[in-house]
Amino acid sequence: MRAAGRPARRHATGSRASRVLLHVFLGVGGFLMVAPFLWMLLTSFKSLPQIIADPLGLFPAPWNFANYADAWNAAPFGLAYWNSIYICVLTVAGTILTASMAAYAFARIDFKGSKFLFVLFLATQMVPQQVTIVPLYMIFSALGWVDTHLALIIPAVLCNPFAVFLVRQFIRSLPVELEEAARLDGAGRWRILFSVVLPNIKPGLAALSIVVALSAWNNFFLPLIVLNSEEQFTVPLLLSQFTGQYGGINYSLVMAASAISIVPMLIAFLIGNRKILNSMAMSGMGGS
Amino acid sequence: MATTLHGSRRSGNPGGRSGGRPDGGAQNGSGTAIVERREAGWRRRDRWMGLVFVGPQLLGMCVFVLLPFAVGMVLAFAKWDGLTALEWVGTDNFAAQMANPEFLRAIINTVAIALITVPIGLALSLLIAVGLDRLRARTGYLIMYFAPVMTSSIAISLVWQQILRADGPLNSSFAKVFGIPGPDWLGDPRFVLPAVCIVTIWSSLGLNVIIFLAGLQGISPSILEAAKVDGAGPLRTMLRIRLPLLSPVVFFSTVVAVISSFQTFDVVFILTKGGGPDDSARTIVYQIYEDGFKNFEFGMASAASIILLLLTLLVTAVQLMLQRRFVHYES
Numbered sequence: 091m092r093a094a095g096r097p098a099r100r101h102a103t104g105s106r107a108s109r110v111l112l113h114v115f116l117g118v119g120g121f122l123m124v125a126p127f128l129w130m131l132l133t134s135f136k137s138l139p140q141i142i143a144d145p146l147g148l149f150p151a152p153w154n155f156a157n158y159a160d161a162w163n164a165a166p167f168g169l170a171y172w173n174s175i176y177i178c179v180l181t182v183a184g185t186i187l188t189a190s191m192a193a194y195a196f197a198r199i200d201f202k203g204s205k206f207l208f209v210l211f212l213a214t215q216m217v218p219q220q221v222t223i224v225p226l227y228m229i230f231s232a233l234g235w236v237d238t239h240l241a242l243i244i245p246a247v248l249c250n251p252f253a254v255f256l257v258r259q260f261i262r263s264l265p266v267e268l269e270e271a272a273r274l275d276g277a278g279r280w281r282i283l284f285s286v287v288l289p290n291i292k293p294g295l296a297a298l299s300i301v302v303a304l305s306a307w308n309n310f311f312l313p314l315i316v317l318n319s320e321e322q323f324t325v326p327l328l329l330s331q332f333t334g335q336y337g338g339i340n341y342s343l344v345m346a347a348s349a350i351s352i353v354p355m356l357i358a359f360l361i362g363n364r365k366i367l368n369s370m371a372m373s374g375m376g377g378s
Numbered sequence: 379m380a381t382t383l384h385g386s387r388r389s390g391n392p393g394g395r396s397g398g399r400p401d402g403g404a405q406n407g408s409g410t411a412i413v414e415r416r417e418a419g420w421r422r423r424d425r426w427m428g429l430v431f432v433g434p435q436l437l438g439m440c441v442f443v444l445l446p447f448a449v450g451m452v453l454a455f456a457k458w459d460g461l462t463a464l465e466w467v468g469t470d471n472f473a474a475q476m477a478n479p480e481f482l483r484a485i486i487n488t489v490a491i492a493l494i495t496v497p498i499g500l501a502l503s504l505l506i507a508v509g510l511d512r513l514r515a516r517t518g519y520l521i522m523y524f525a526p527v528m529t530s531s532i533a534i535s536l537v538w539q540q541i542l543r544a545d546g547p548l549n550s551s552f553a554k555v556f557g558i559p560g561p562d563w564l565g566d567p568r569f570v571l572p573a574v575c576i577v578t579i580w581s582s583l584g585l586n587v588i589i590f591l592a593g594l595q596g597i598s599p600s601i602l603e604a605a606k607v608d609g610a611g612p613l614r615t616m617l618r619i620r621l622p623l624l625s626p627v628v629f630f631s632t633v634v635a636v637i638s639s640f641q642t643f644d645v646v647f648i649l650t651k652g653g654g655p656d657d658s659a660r661t662i663v664y665q666i667y668e669d670g671f672k673n674f675e676f677g678m679a680s681a682a683s684i685i686l687l688l689l690t691l692l693v694t695a696v697q698l699m700l701q702r703r704f705v706h707y708e709s
Contacts, residue, residue: 112509119506120522123580127525129547130537145550192435200421201428207436214443218690220641220663221683224670225446225453228460248438273420279427308530310644311663315671326532333536333648341540348533359528363521370527371592374585374634375627 127356134158134345141341154342161332161346169321170328174307177239177324181306182299184247190295193257194283198266211251223315230316241316242324246306253298256373260294261287297369300362304370307355325351454680461674471681481682483657484665485689491575491661492639492693499579500632503586508616510587511594520591524584531581535648538577539564542649567658570650574659577645582638586631593627594620622706629705633697640690643667662686 133141134157135150161167195201196208219226226245227236235241264287272286288295313327320328329351332344359366429436454471458464475481506523510516526534541548542563549560563573597620605615621628643663646653653660653668662682670679 109512112512116506116509116513116519119502120519123522123526123584126534126537126541126580127529129541130533133540142545145545145547146554188434188438191431191433195428195431199424199428199431201425204428204432207432211435211439214439216637216691216694217443217447217687218637218641220643220666221687222443222446222450223666224676224679224683225449226442227670228449228676229441229446245438245442248434249442250435251439254435279423279431283431304528310530310532314647315667326530329530329532329536330648333539333651344536345540348536352529352533355528355530356525359525360521363517363524366528367520367524367588368592370524370585371588374589374631375592 130345130348133342134349136342138340138342157342157346158350161343161350164343165328165331165347166320166323167325167328167347167350170323170325173239173322174325177242178303178306180243181246182303184243185250185253185302186295186299188247189250189253189257189298190283190288192254193261194279194287196254197258197261198269198287199279211254214249215251215255220311223311227315236316237318237322238316239322242306242309242312246302250302252373253302256298257291257294260291264290294372296365297372300366300369301373450680450683453676454684456677458676459674460676467677471677472685475678475681475685480653480657480660481662481665484653484660484662484682485685487571487658487660488640488642488662488686488689490571491578491642492636494572494575495578495582495639496632496635498575499583500586500628500635502579503583503631504590504628506583506587507590507594508620510591516591520584520588523587526581527584529581531644532648534581535577535645538573538580539649542573564649565655567654567656570654570658574642574645574649577649578639578642581645582635586635589627589631590624593624597623625705626707629697629701633694636693636697637690640686640693662689 132148132150135153135155136147136157137150137152137154140147140151192211196204196211230236230241233240235244268290269282269286272282277285308326309324310326310330313324314330317323317327320331323331329347332347455466455468456464457467457471510519513519540546543549544560544562544565548563552558552560561569563569601619601623602615605619610618641663642661646659646661646664647667650659653664663686666679666682666686669675669682
């Protein structure tokens, strides 16, 4: 995959006028993409009377930094952050492990039924979680996982056909010869996987980690259904409470809460944008 | 590729590497007896090692996809609230759903969201990607377009809920520019679905932009050079070379976009608080959520789930058929 953020190897073409036009088009589009975030930030510092009285006023007068303290104190954000972070970390680590194992088997090991199983994996990707959600909830209930994070972590770790598919693509791009020296040294499958194969596909695994982390972090549907008690809530689920319970009509509080829940993510994105963009492009193209 | 001891032996194994491309001769004389014996041991172990390696994911697939899928198929033909005795009702759930105006509305809305957001979203992404492809410094733009993809759909919906308020900033500026009041986006049944579509397009645009851009960047310069030598102008190169070469990526993105638009839930859940006025933005997944987790009608929810799955499969099948006509694959 070619880096999406890298400078073009093709020289820009066209006249000066067309280039200006291009920048105008992309600039207006870009502004429309960013405007809601800016508006969120500005509103989060306003007072409620100001929002009502002057809906078009851009800048808060005065700047109400207390909105953030109010939002943070209104709901257990600290706990929700901790929940989201550790769920995310465990999900990523577990998924990389199980997906790598399965992918290695599909890519390199000759075993009975591997072809059938692989097709089955690809097929299950077609079944969205929303379709199985009612029986899935019953299974969680039978396992005693309702209102626990196990219901979010275990299924994500143990069932990610897309990750298996992607890692299999990575492994297939490696020459088999790489594994042979280790084989001649008497290394088994485990050692080959962990000390030869995985170190060689680190960039791919890093990209997959980003994709998995993002979807674990932003997942809403499953937490909404399995989590009941507030101390178990993830960040998006806690934030959703601001539509009624905590926020309601208090617009600036809702915007401060929204900012609290997304600004760290946006900062991480600004720092690691190149890597994140490339990872998302690569996984979006099916690992090619 | 050089034929090696292990490579040749393991060629043509099911699900093996290199997509079933045979590596050629199985003969080579470099193997000693020890290596041969070791090889035999390897292959013996591989038979169960493969299953051990696939094991965790296989277990997950069985417990968290296949089992619930099977249970859902059965539940769809039953009446059950999870507490009282289960009662078989045949196809009553399907009949009831198809006679339920709320659910019919949900199907229409779900299809409408797909029909509006997918073509507009993909066309815009393509346009932006083509524009970005011509630039040298594009990281700043990429960050802007991609920021919503990084953001939780809940935060996005909360922000848009305020932007779209009848007396919110969008309508205030609309009134200022045109002198007439803007619509009550989230209160007027005619405007709720368009509002959901706007938010959906806005939040997913960036993902397709970077995918298309990566596809455009992957086109070999030599092909473009050849076109230039043959006297093809920029427009012709775009229509006859770049877009056809990009068509597999566009196709893949279309399938993904349709499937994910069929699962629209988060935006509706936050933006409309219950499907909107007159169920104007109720989607199938919202219906599943309400039937299953608010009304505890597991059978009805399962029937709705199966209808959603069938709809998804139907549309994907149609897309695969169209793919043969419109998608160009490099041989």
